[in-house]
Amino acid sequence: MTLHARVQVDRAGFSLGVDLTAAGGETVAVLGPNGAGKSTLLGALAGLIPLSAGRVELGPALLDDVATGRRVPVEQRRIGVVFQEYRLFPHLSARENVAFGPRSTGTAKHAARADADAWLSRLGLDGLADVRPAQLSGGQAQRVALARALCRQPDLLLLDEPLSSLDVATRSDVRSVLRDLLAEFAGPALLVTHDPIDALALADRLVVLEEGAVVQSGTPTEVARRPASPYVAKLVGLNLFRGTATRGVVHVAGGGELTTDSALDGPVLAVVRPSSILLDRSEPIGSSARNRWAGRLGSLEATGDRVRISVASTPPLLVDVTPQAVADLRLSAGDEVWASLKATDIDVYPDPAGRV
Amino acid sequence: MSSSRTWRPGLRGALAVPATVGLLFLLLPLVGLLARAPWSGLPDLLADPAVRQALQLSFTSATLATLLSLVVGIPLAWVLARVRFPGRRLVRALVTLPLVLPPVVGGVGLLYAFGRRGLLGGPLESVGITLPFTTAGVVLAEAFVAMPFLIVTVEGALAGADQRFEQAAATLGASGWTTFRRITLPLIGPSIAAGTVLCFARALGEFGATITFAGNFPGTTQTMPLSVYLALETNPEAALALALVLLAVSLLILVALRERWLRPART
Numbered sequence: 001m002t003l004h005a006r007v008q009v010d011r012a013g014f015s016l017g018v019d020l021t022a023a024g025g026e027t028v029a030v031l032g033p034n035g036a037g038k039s040t041l042l043g044a045l046a047g048l049i050p051l052s053a054g055r056v057e058l059g060p061a062l063l064d065d066v067a068t069g070r071r072v073p074v075e076q077r078r079i080g081v082v083f084q085e086y087r088l089f090p091h092l093s094a095r096e097n098v099a100f101g102p103r104s105t106g107t108a109k110h111a112a113r114a115d116a117d118a119w120l121s122r123l124g125l126d127g128l129a130d131v132r133p134a135q136l137s138g139g140q141a142q143r144v145a146l147a148r149a150l151c152r153q154p155d156l157l158l159l160d161e162p163l164s165s166l167d168v169a170t171r172s173d174v175r176s177v178l179r180d181l182l183a184e185f186a187g188p189a190l191l192v193t194h195d196p197i198d199a200l201a202l203a204d205r206l207v208v209l210e211e212g213a214v215v216q217s218g219t220p221t222e223v224a225r226r227p228a229s230p231y232v233a234k235l236v237g238l239n240l241f242r243g244t245a246t247r248g249v250v251h252v253a254g255g256g257e258l259t260t261d262s263a264l265d266g267p268v269l270a271v272v273r274p275s276s277i278l279l280d281r282s283e284p285i286g287s288s289a290r291n292r293w294a295g296r297l298g299s300l301e302a303t304g305d306r307v308r309i310s311v312a313s314t315p316p317l318l319v320d321v322t323p324q325a326v327a328d329l330r331l332s333a334g335d336e337v338w339a340s341l342k343a344t345d346i347d348v349y350p351d352p353a354g355r356v
Numbered sequence: 357m358s359s360s361r362t363w364r365p366g367l368r369g370a371l372a373v374p375a376t377v378g379l380l381f382l383l384l385p386l387v388g389l390l391a392r393a394p395w396s397g398l399p400d401l402l403a404d405p406a407v408r409q410a411l412q413l414s415f416t417s418a419t420l421a422t423l424l425s426l427v428v429g430i431p432l433a434w435v436l437a438r439v440r441f442p443g444r445r446l447v448r449a450l451v452t453l454p455l456v457l458p459p460v461v462g463g464v465g466l467l468y469a470f471g472r473r474g475l476l477g478g479p480l481e482s483v484g485i486t487l488p489f490t491t492a493g494v495v496l497a498e499a500f501v502a503m504p505f506l507i508v509t510v511e512g513a514l515a516g517a518d519q520r521f522e523q524a525a526a527t528l529g530a531s532g533w534t535t536f537r538r539i540t541l542p543l544i545g546p547s548i549a550a551g552t553v554l555c556f557a558r559a560l561g562e563f564g565a566t567i568t569f570a571g572n573f574p575g576t577t578q579t580m581p582l583s584v585y586l587a588l589e590t591n592p593e594a595a596l597a598l599a600l601v602l603l604a605v606s607l608l609i610l611v612a613l614r615e616r617w618l619r620p621a622r623t
Contacts, residue, residue, distance in 0.1 A: 075526045081524070087523075100528050
């Protein structure tokens with residue numbers, strides 16, 4: 001069961017054009033900033049939004065073909081959708097919500113309820129079958145929504161920001177539930193998110209959308225190693241500089257220079273891991289680092305076992321240091337610091353966009 | 357809190373007098389009814405066969421008119437709220453016309469539609485169906501006047517209802533009809549209930565269209581409002597008793613709708 005989709009949706013002031021293939025059992029994360037067209041893509045695949053052009057095939061079934069006017073109605077596509085706001089039917093109990101799919105497609109009431117109970121139990125919702133959605137917590141509602149989408153045994157699973165409205169603790173909880181379900185799900189699954197952790201934890205492959213177009217796709221490692229845009233770099237936590245290289249020196253588009261060991265010339269992207277950059281209170285004279293910048297500390301944010309610091313230098317930098325270093329150097333926002341970086345810690349590659 | 361609602365104390369004083377006059381004007385008829393009501397003779401009056409007949413006829417015909425309104429009014433409300441077609445605004449205006457039309461005019465119109473020489477009346481009579489001056493005519497007259505209340509209420513609810521639930525139902529494989537029955541209708545249930553109550557209340561009180569189209573025959577077309585009017589001449593006590601029954605029903609409806617009365621439904 002493979003999904004082949006060529007989706008074109010044109011609306012006033014917005015256009016989405018995406019080619020996408022997802023194999024059975026594969027989970028593809030669709031990442032992108034707000035307004036990139038992620039939800040529109042899911043809506044188009046589900047049949048809720050008509051295509052302006054394109055073709056959607058799911059296994060042997062041709063769901064959409066604008067050229068021939070074919071459009072399979074939403075209810076006849078076997079596509080499970082988990083909506084961002086869950087959309088649980090407020091007047092039905094959790095059990096009736098989950099049983100709604102099978103019952104609507106001809107399963108007898110009794111069997112549908114038994115199915116629903118089995119799914120609820122699998123997702124750890126025993127005892128909540130008779131509860132209405134309004135009485136469920138966010139995490140419980142999310143699980144019911146998952147159970148409801150899976151209970152009708154879809155061929156394709158579409159998840160729209162499935163974890164975004166959950167608090168941090170619930171989130172990691174539901175994330176691991178989701179991970180198990182996706183591992184077991186035989187069809188392709190598309191997961192829309194703007195959280196890189198969800199994407200990295202759950203997806204086999206990332207597709208990054210910006211302004212209605214795919215800017216990059218690949219395995220999480222590929223994308224993290226070679227982000228194609230500043231958005232992707234920020235997403236995966238890297239410094240990305242776009243500029244022009246001349247004999248090893250990258251002139252960054254927004255100002256500033258990087259000395260690298262690259263032999264490339266012309267439009268390039270330079271990537272620096274935030275943990276490669278060193279911070280000092282004074283200019284590190286005599287250091288082997290060939291790049292040095294003076295700058296002022298912006299924000300300090302603890303992310304796990306590290307502190308991510310933004311330095312307002314030219315170019316601006318993201319630096320990861322340990323909490324110990326912050327304490328030793330007594331770093332706080334507004335301080336003047338020196339950042340340094342070895343030329344060999346800069347990865348340079350041709351700019352896929354070719355812009356300068 | 358309530359004393360600080362207005363920042364113009366002078367204006368409050370100036371408007372208090374006409375406001376009080378308005379309130380008394382609305383309340384005095386009620387006081388009059390209650391003051392002159394034949395409380396001690398009430399059980400006997402209500403047991404009177406003629407009164408009981410009018411009561412029974414009224415409730416039966418208003419119930420049938422409400423059922424008729426539900427069967428055709430909800431689909432009409434759905435079409436008006438959900439289907440885009442040319443002239444939709446005009447159709448919506450025409451549907452609500454009976455709300456502002458004098459009921460007598462409605463009755464005359466019904467005569468020329470379903471009467472003996474009416475557009476449909478002739479063909480109907482040739483197959484043995486006579487509507488004017490029958491109980492069925494009462495039901496039609498009441499439905500004509502009352503159905504717009506239901507339609508307006510339900511259409512407002514449908515227009516404001518969240519269609520994302522219907523989309524979710526479709527992704528679960530539900531056909532349009534299943535979605536309508538199991539999702540749309542239950543979600544607007546409160547509005548349907550409110551519209552039904554309003555519709556029933558209007559049907560129960562119908563006078564003008566009924567007397568014009570269905571006449572005034574005891575037992576077949578003489579509903580309570582008609583009896584009240586006629587009894588005023590011959591048996592004022594019976595008129596008061598019937599009026600009290602209608603008042604009690606109205607109060608019940610007011611209580612049932614108090615949520616909506618305080619927060620009027622969208623239109």
